[in-house]
Amino acid sequence: MRHLIMTTSQTFLRPANPDDVDRITDLHTLARTAYYQAGGVSDVELTSSDAYSSRRESWMRAVQSSDRTVLCAEREGELVGILAMGPPYEADVDVTTVGQLYQIHVRPGIWGQGIGSYLHAAFVQFLRDASLATGVLEAWERNSRAQAFYARHGWKPDGHHRPGPGNANYVRMRLTLDPEV
Template structure:
């Protein structure tokens, strides 16, 4: 059984480990050089980022816990880019599942918690950015109803981040 619960600062090390393992898997699969994946400065930045996500006002940060271990993480909040009407979009900043736990429905449970949070706040649309070479994530999001919105930004390895949008059924779509 996997439980989804709010993250705490006690979870930080485990959250960074999950994030690091997941990003290493998808960037490596997308052809990024090993040197770009093992930079210790980036790990420290991930730790600081998750700490901000846990303590940030208006942010939601969740952990998926299975057999006492953090196996998935999620953070969400208002959009980074203020190009939408306030309160109309909730951004999924990050969702990561430990590679050894892929295929167990953990990502789906975290995604469902995200959609529930949008519905509870009457936010009609979700938004996220995904690395274009992360085929696994792009497929996951497409299966959950996400569609590209045409916006993209430069990403690592000469590949863009593609922005996707989700109409939350019963509110905006």
């Protein structure tokens, strides 16, 4: 997916580039602060400059990676969402049949306007383009909003957990694609 796509809501999806990393990191920080604060993680853990720098470095690696795809959702020139996807992280997941949705983030304040669904549709297209039948992702167990979003799109917990912030786990979820007709 290396071209510009226009959705019906005037939201454009395009590949991210290194010049986007500061805006991506800022949006990611806003989104994660909203759901981690709601889940009881302290402000100190969320506002650390070291953590911000680490997120920025991770985004730069993802944007420059040859096996990861990062898309930006823009509306009227403003970054309103991001999607990161690629091969699965966990060794128990078959990379020949599974792709991983690493992150979808939408700017708080404009949740519920379909941006997350556009990004999700781009992930499903990524799976189809790569001939992958299954997607995996991890959602923080206290982020009920994200889990409900993914459940509406057909994702189901698969029983795998790993430790996350605030003494809460990440829950792995799976999406099995229906064969295209």
